[in-house]
Amino acid sequence: YLADYCLTPSDAEFPAKAKANGGGIIVAGDNYGQGSSREHAALAPLYLGVKAVIAKSFARIHKQNLINNGIIPLVFANADDINKLHTGDALSFQNLPESIKTRAVTLHNDTTGETIPLHIELGDRQERLLLAGGLLESIKKQNK
Numbered sequence: 001y002l003a004d005y006c007l008t009p010s011d012a013e014f015p016a017k018a019k020a021n022g023g024g025i026i027v028a029g030d031n032y033g034q035g036s037s038r039e040h041a042a043l044a045p046l047y048l049g050v051k052a053v054i055a056k057s058f059a060r061i062h063k064q065n066l067i068n069n070g071i072i073p074l075v076f077a078n079a080d081d082i083n084k085l086h087t088g089d090a091l092s093f094q095n096l097p098e099s100i101k102t103r104a105v106t107l108h109n110d111t112t113g114e115t116i117p118l119h120i121e122l123g124d125r126q127e128r129l130l131l132a133g134g135l136l137e138s139i140k141k142q143n144k
Contacts, residue, residue: 006044011087015048023049027085030055032073033062042069052093054107054118056082067126070134072096074105077117084114100130 007014007026018024026032026045032055033041042065045053052072056079063073076082085091090110099105105118122130132138 002040003044003047006048018045018048018050021049023051025091026050026053026055027082028053028055029082030057031059032057033059033066035059039065039068042066042071046071054085064126067122067129068135070130070132070137072100072120072130074107074118074120077119081116084112084116085109086111097131100127 004015006018011017032053041062046069050071052074053066054074054076056076058066058073058075066073089112092108092110093099094106094108096105100120100122103120103122105120107116107118108114109116129135129138132141
């Protein structure tokens with residue numbers, strides 16, 4: 001139910017677009033997730049199929065909640081690169097698991113042909129959680 005209102009103050013159509021496209025990537029500004037320390041703020045995008053958030057920076061607790069839910073928190077290497085992305089652009093990553101391990105991720109804007117460098121700030125435990133698909137997936141894999 002909460003997912004139907006996810007990010008609607010910024011984009012009233014976001015939930016419908018995410019559902020229609022099978023998820024997507026959120027592009028955000030500074031301190032993404034500020035004031036959203038409850039898990040629901042990460043669960044709603046997860047329910048909509050969001051796979052990653054690319055932001056200028058993240059609120060600490062929200063970033064951890066994204067990781068726990070298997071949503072990849074990426075940061076622009078150059079904050080001005082946010083202006084190279086537009087709603088509806090087709091975006092892709094190459095070899096994402098290896099990129100997470102090296103902390104250097106490259107975003108391809110398939111619509112414009114541009115390549116945008118990103119980085120990911122993780123500890124070793126956070127890396128393991130993301131590569132497993134989140135906390136619950138990590139626990140499932142440990143118990144097999």
